Amino acid sequence: MTYCVGIQLDDGIIMVADTRTNAGVDNIATFRKLYLFQRPGERVFMISTSGNLATSQRVLSILKERIEIDDEDNLFNVPKMFHAAELIGNTMTDIVARHQAAAKSSRVDFTSHFLLSGQIAGQEPELYHIYGEGNFIQATRDTPFFQIGESKYGKPILDRVIRCETPLNQAMKCALISFDSTMHSNLSVGMPLDLAxxxxxxxxxxxxxxxxxxxxxxxxxxxxxxxxxxxxxxxx
Amino acid sequence: MTYCVGIQLDDGIIMVADTRTNAGVDNIATFRKLYLFQRPGERVFMISTSGNLATSQRVLSILKERIEIDDEDNLFNVPKMFHAAELIGNTMTDIVARHQAAAKSSRVDFTSHFLLSGQIAGQEPELYHIYGEGNFIQATRDTPFFQIGESKYGKPILDRVIRCETPLNQAMKCALISFDSTMHSNLSVGMPLDLAxxxxxxxxxxxxxxxxxxxxxxxxxxxxxxxxxxxxxxxx
Structure with a gap:
């Protein structure tokens, strides 16, 4: 399992992700699930992932490669944040479709979920939740945070504390408490934690x-x- | 959805259940999910249910009828608490098997979950969680509470507070807070609450x-x- 939180505030953005992956309780490993893409002064993207690790790693590899070869669709040239969300969603659905075609009768779930946040110069910071089907929703002032993975144990404290006006350091504290509650109740979410x-x-x-x-x-x-x-x- | 908690303490037992049922968000109703069977001075059973309402109501009706006709297997003549758990589990699996046979291709889940607690004179109080398959587990000093239904939002506070030594009134307060957190985060769990x-x-x-x-x-x-x-x- 996994637990990731993204919070969009008036002052900026907080992202926290755990690093535990498991395929059964006897196959546990530590993997980074929070990624950063930035072009100093011009644009910055934070991406966290849950779900099928092979899929999410492949998506991230492709995103990186597209930047390296300066592909016509890459994170460093998309004009708006939602194009970045679209790029991630489409990249994932291509990968998932290929795996599903190859493993017709298998019941493996190849999908991943992504939280994408960041800012492009001249625009406002934004936060997206990209679903396993490649579609996505954007955080608003009414709903300023998204969770992916094992989200329920840690939701009550976020519901109580997080507002758009919450300062960054308070929101980070709240996110950490949300992780504390989750790790208390579910062994498959574990330290270390990555914070952005x-x-x-x-x-x-x-x-x-x-x-x-x-x-x-x-x-x-x-x-x-x-x-x-x-x-x-x-x-x- | 539903949320029920059962807690077994040194001083006795607490059971709390909400009363909301839903089949989609536009079909919400209030139903009792906490039932009491008692023979003053001799035995007492508290039963709460989640899952398929038709199944759980039918199980309860049969349990009542068996007492009325003084069936050879009924709650008022089982010699031990675990026989009562077995009786409930078997009654349910019979009902589920019949519905599944009648609705072969349907994907409806006919199973229910039950929490059973109580005491028979001369024995200790006990608490059971009866699964949808009719098998069951018993609470112990290490794990003195069970939840059924929408359990995750309300679990962290129970994990932190509940020990066998917790007094009854403190445990009830804790259960109510657990319900508060759950109702805060999930609309399908709702007032009124039944307390035992x-x-x-x-x-x-x-x-x-x-x-x-x-x-x-x-x-x-x-x-x-x-x-x-x-x-x-x-x-x-």
């Missing part, structure tokens, strides 16, 4: 990895767990 | 219904939501 923070109009992404024993995250988890129990005990 | 509190060896169940505007529940929700945000704001 993007301040609007900066065209520069701060990318960090929280390792298993990260001292800030440990402090945050303890403070949150303890605080919750305290609130609980003071309830009427 | 059973104190060990009392052979008497306190059954209550929390209506939509219940003042205590509103207070609890507000205090919890406010407290959460406060803890959040004080995080490092």
């Amino acid at each position: 923070i993007y301040r609007k109009d900066s065209f520069e992404v701060k990318l960090e990895r929280l390792e298993v024993n990260d001292s800030y995250f440990s402090k945050l988890r303890t403070a949150w767990g303890g605080g919750l129990l305290q609130v609980f005990e003071q309830l009427p | 509190i059973y104190r060990k060896d009392s052979f008497e169940v306190k059954l209550e219904r929390l209506e939509v505007n219940d003042s205590y529940f509103s207070k609890l929700r507000t205090a919890w939501g406010g407290g959460l945000l406060q803890v959040f704001e004080q995080l490092p």
Whole structure:
């Protein structure tokens, strides 16, 4: 399983992804699921993935290659964010169609989900959720965050806290708590975590990895767990 | 959808169930999903259900009828709690098999899930989760609660709070918060809520219904939501 969150705020964008993949509980591995494409000062894209790892890695390889060979459709020349979403969706559906044709009777699900966020100079930052069928939706002020993968355990705290006006650092804290709740309840989501923070109009992404024993995250988890129990005990 | 929780504690048992059923979002209704069978001073059973409503209602009707006609297998003469779980499981699989045979090509899922808890005089209180296939598991000191239906949103708080030693009233509060989180995130779980509190060896169940505007529940929700945000704001 996987868990990824993308949040679009007035101040910018937050993306967090775990790094655990599993095919059954006895086949667990660590893979990066948060990718960055940037052309300093001009455009920046953050992409996180869930679902079939072979498909999502292939999509990312193709996206990279298209930039390298300066293909007519590549992330560095699409005029708008939604063209980037379309490019990802189409690249995926091509791959999925090929695998499905090759493995007719197999019941493997070849689809992946993507969160795409970023900004192109002169335009607003945007966040998209690209479905396994290649179609996509865009975050709005009413619904400023998307989740992919194991999303339910971590949704209540996002529902309560996240608004467009939430500052970047508060939103990051909230995303980390959402991951804490998810990892507490589902073994198939695990550390380390990849974090991306993007301040609007900066065209520069701060990318960090929280390792298993990260001292800030440990402090945050303890403070949150303890605080919750305290609130609980003071309830009427 | 549905959400039901059963908790087995040193002091007794808590069961909570919502009352919303839906077949699509435009076909929503209120149905009781928490049932009580008791013979004062001698035995008590609490049963909650999720899944196919036709199946679970039919199971309950048969369980009642078997008591009325004093069938050789009925809830009031089973010697142990696990026989009651077996009775429910077998009753369900009979019904499911009949419907599946009649509707061969249909993809309807006829199965239900049940939580069964209670106590028979001279024995300990017990809690069971009966699966759609009729088999079942029993709660233990390590895993003192079960959920059926839309369980993920409400699981983190139960994971954090519930231990065998938790007092009954604290466990009930925790269950209500778990419902609050679930109803916040999933429209198909809804008020009113049915609550059952059973104190060990009392052979008497306190059954209550929390209506939509219940003042205590509103207070609890507000205090919890406010407290959460406060803890959040004080995080490092």
